Amino acid sequence: MRSRLVACTSAVLLCLTGCANRPEPQAAPSSPATSAPSAPAASAPAASPAGPPTRRPSPRPSLAGPGTVCGEIQPPGDGPMAAVAISAGRAACGEALRTFRTYYRSQTPKQGSAGVATVGGWLCASNSAAQANVSGRLSTCRKGTARIVADVIP
Known part of the structure; x- marks a missing residue:
């Protein structure tokens, strides 16, 4: 159980580290003369470059202490x-x-x-x-x- 928890924790940290190091996409510059108000673009789900989605560890119940x-x-x-x-x-x-x-x-x-x-x-x-x-x-x-x-x- 402990090794599984360590493996899951490592996978989450690896995912978070990888997400933090990815640069944010930048909008292309537009010329002021041809710029017109545009409608908001519909967001499509982004494809994951790393492959299938990683399995999230199940949430652990919160532990209560003495007197609870x-x-x-x-x-x-x-x-x-x-x-x-x-x-x-x-x-x-x-x-x-x-x-x-x-x-x-x-x-x-x-x-x-x-x-x-x-x-x-x-x-x-x-x-x-x-x-x-x-x-x-x-x-x-x-x-x-x-x-x-x-x-x-x-």
């Missing part, structure tokens, strides 16, 4: 609404919300009393109901140095 609240989700059962947030590292909010939605599905296999499961590379676990009542934290997921949490909304 990404949104709300409804855990299963009659549990309270939960706020999904980034508590450490950096993560995309869309990914954080999808991770908890998938984790809370009954079809997601979980192990032990903490309901440990791996969802999309995130290692998730939940507090007991008693601990969640005390701390306000329903669940936590970790991936590398990033940590996302689902906290009870009071």
Whole structure:
């Protein structure tokens, strides 16, 4: 993945460098005696001298940092609404919300009393109901140095 990102970044930089070094087309000088107002010319798509268009890298989701609240989700059962947030590292909010939605599905296999499961590379676990009542934290997921949490909304 990293080498692909480097290759895509290099291709973009190469394209930008090539575009920056191309001189702008200049209009032909006209004589003042024969110059008449002219209608704007229709612009035709310019042919690329370098061959087929280069493939643009797909946009990366912006990563949020600690303290960012990404949104709300409804855990299963009659549990309270939960706020999904980034508590450490950096993560995309869309990914954080999808991770908890998938984790809370009954079809997601979980192990032990903490309901440990791996969802999309995130290692998730939940507090007991008693601990969640005390701390306000329903669940936590970790991936590398990033940590996302689902906290009870009071």
